[in-house]
Amino acid sequence: MSIKQFTKILIANRGEIACRVIRSARKMGVRTVAVYSDADRDALHVAMADEAIHIGSAPSRESYLVFERVIEAAKKTGAQAIHPGYGFLSENADFCRACEQNDIVFIGPPVGAIEAMGSKSAAKQIMEKAQVPLVPGYHGEDQSRDLLKQASDDMGYPVLLKAAAGGGGKGMRQVWSPEEFDEALDAAKREAMNGFGDDTMLVEKYLTQPRHVEIQVFCDQQGNGVYLFERDCSVQRRHQKVIEEAPAPGMTEELRAAMGDAALRAAQAIDYVGAGTVEFLLDEDGSFYFMEMNTRLQVEHPVTEMISGQDLVEWQLRVAAGEPLPLRQDQLQINGHAFEARIYAEDPENDFLPVTGTLSFLQPPESSDNVRVDTGVRQGDEVSVYYDPMIAKLIVWDENRDKALQRLTKALSEYRISGMTTNIDFLYNLASCAPFRDAQLDTGFIEKHHSVIFHDSQQEVEKDLPLAALYLVLKQAQQADDNAARSSDASSPWHATSAWRLNEPHVHRFGLQFHEQEYPVAVTQHNVANATRYSITLDGKTITAQGSMDGNVLHADLDGYQLKASVAEHDGSYSLYTQDSALSFSLVQPDLGDADTDGSAGGLTAPMNGTMVTLLVDKGAAVTKDDALLVMEAMKMEHTIRAPADGVVKEFYFAPGDLVDGGAELLDFEPA
Missing domain, CATH: 3.40.50.20 (Rossmann fold)
Structure with a gap:
């Protein structure tokens, strides 16, 4: 055709x-x-x-x-x-x-190719015959619990349980010790059955510091095949990719050719046609192992398009219509470097749980030859419980990795979303942290560098919160000036923001909420020779500060350290983007005594809208802290609710299959 x-x-x-x-x-x-x-x-x-x-x-x-x-x-x-x-x-x-x-x-590919790669265990056997390197593991048909456990014991922990029919991190669990095996196997099988209708599992040795590097292959109906280089997808959470880049940092031409040739052998072994991705684990010593082949276009395909200059969807349509591949291998070349960051409706501070809501305000960065936004939503759209919580993919390109990374952080700082919690600030902190800039990549990157990415050390409090306090004081003064300019009496004392008190220092007092903690702040204002300076006292330390606002850009001087930050306000909270980090905070609202004080200390609430999957203990059961009590599913992911302390489960309020609203009481729990 x-x-x-x-x-x-x-x-x-x-x-x-x-x-x-x-x-x-x-x-x-x-x-x-x-x-x-x-x-x-x-x-x-x-x-x-x-x-x-x-x-x-x-x-x-x-x-x-x-x-x-x-x-x-x-x-x-x-x-x-x-x-x-x-x-x-x-x-x-x-x-x-x-x-x-x-x-x-x-x-897409023919039926035979999909079936060949549809089972991870069968795929391993095909790859072994095609001499594609494999991770040690068990890929057999016997699925008895004892045999899977014995295979894990023989390999040595940690091991990785994977759904044979799975993908996207679903039906997958790391097991670090024999004691964790049974619960992990049950969870993986349950998630696999819900996601794929098949709970067949395979077990692999878990490499502790691998990189996830995948090769984009393309084959036509005439038997031709090429690879369009590699993507590094090592930075993941919940076994799902967060930031991808192409080409992979540190990749040599020899290793690229070896991985590309292995990927083409994998594709040719199943008579592949169309776009496909062969995923490898790349170990520290340069050895690589086949992980799986995705017989479709990948989410992260745009980074390959940016460095190759090719439209992979156009290639798909042409190959499906019977045309030969547009280019030969020797006609393909890498130009520059690209990143893709996945913008999700999720709460990184709460174990990346997905969230729902309405996109009340949505303003992506301006598109150009260097910045691309792939999205399926508009302002006013709802992110619902029914589908994946991805809002958009932010893709950037420049002539080398350093410049492309600068493009990425700038574009993230310009992304404005209100109406729900997103991972934008998390992505900014990740992309701007030193280990990522230095390409110290592996699949455990987020866990390994958690304190750096989330800025949860005392040093971050001392460094970042004074900047937040200065911004709020300057913003208040700017608003007062704007109000005065619009007023019929610009000199009215009601427009003043100097915190003037008779015979007392001019002090602004308020509270900042940062990482779910409240910090009292005192800002003393000093007006000296037509200049305004501030003494900011926070967490027992005082610094001298001054600054100004230029639109949404804050120019600050903190004890002689001058810096700039761009500012975004959304739903009553703020994000300050500096060169090194994104600081998210809010102003603590005064307690007017009308809060609900009867509480529900004896209960546990649903972290998101979802469906009850299973109850793991009986009503009246005595449990210990961290015991798994029930499992919810939302937005394609399972979430296990655990006991907050030793105690007794007195009552469950939902049965398996019930729809549950976020925040709803799930059970009555009586602490010991």
Whole structure:
């Protein structure tokens, strides 16, 4: 089939990837059809497409995962091909087969390739025959608990339990000791069954300081194959990627060629067609091991596009239509460096739990040749419990890693979102910390450098909070000046912000909340020779400060140390972005005595909207601190609720399968 015969395609997905595919199709003159659930009736991808078909209610299992409805929508609209995006049906062999049976082109690999890589254990066996290096592990069919436990004991801990049919970190658990094995296996199997309908597990030796490096491969129907270099995806939380970059820091041409050749052997071993990613663990000594192959376009594909100058979605459409690959291996080259940061609705301070809400204000950084934002939402849209909490992907490019990293931190400091908690400040702190700048990367990066990324040391309190106090005082003065300028009596004493007191120093007193702690602050104002200086007393220490505001930029002098910070205010809290960190704080509101004081100390509340998965103890059970009590699922992830202390579970308020609102009481717990 020639590309000219693709006049219309259907995108069997939602959100940013659906919008991404629509942009490339539009550029090629191909019309697009969107599908949508009840929750997505007014979504951006629906508005962007030429046509849209409703396929079911909000839960994905009743809409986006029902491939019969997707096929029906394609036939109804006359779409000749279906692009599955990533997730949902993108690696579903039955869906691919149904497309073929209905004479619809599946923009992806053939059924056989999907089936070959659909089981991680079967994939390992295929890779072993293709002489692709493997991590030591057990990939057999016997799934008895005793055998899996024995395999783990024989390998030595830590080990990694992985769902054979899994991906995206779901159905995966690290096990550090024999005592943790049973609970980890139960959780991994349960999550795998919920996510993939298959709880078959494999066990691998867990490398303690590996890097996660993946190779982008592309194959056509004529038997040609190329690799479009590598991406480093080592920085992860919950086994899901946070910041990706290309090319991988420190990569030699020899190692790149060896990994690229191994990736192509993996693809050719299963007669692959289209875009695919072969993921490797890269050890400190330069050895690398096959981890899995994703038979689809990856979330992080834009960094490859930025350094190669190629549109991978366009490549997908052309290859699916029967055209040969646009370029040979010797025609591909790396130009510059790119980063991708995933903007999520989640709370990094609360174990990265996803959050829901409405995007009451949304202002991304300005797009350019160096800055790209891939998103599927607009201001006013809702981030719901039904789907992944990703808001956008921020992608930057420059001629080398240092310059690209500067682009990334600047763009993050310009990203404005209100209405919900996001990970933007966390990403800024991560990208600007010294270990990341020095590319000291491995898959345990966030845990290893937690105190640096989260700025939770006493030194950060002493360094950052005076800057926050100075900003609030200057902001108050600026607002007063603005009010005076608009007033009929500009000289009215009610516009003054000098904290004047008869026969007393001019002192501003307020409280700052930082990392869930409150810090009382006293700022004494000194007016000397047409200049205003401040003495800031905080946590027992006093510094001298002065500064000014220029729009949203704070110019500060703290005890002779001059610096600048950009400021963002959202939902009553503030973010100050300096060269080294993002400081998030809020002004403590006065206690007017009307707070709810009856409390619920004997209960435990749901950390987010979600579904009750299972109750792990019986009503009336005596438990000890940190015992697992129940499991909730939200936004594709499981969350285990544990006992806060020794005590007794007196009552559960929800049963498995029940929908639970965030903040709802889950159970009645009586401490010992």
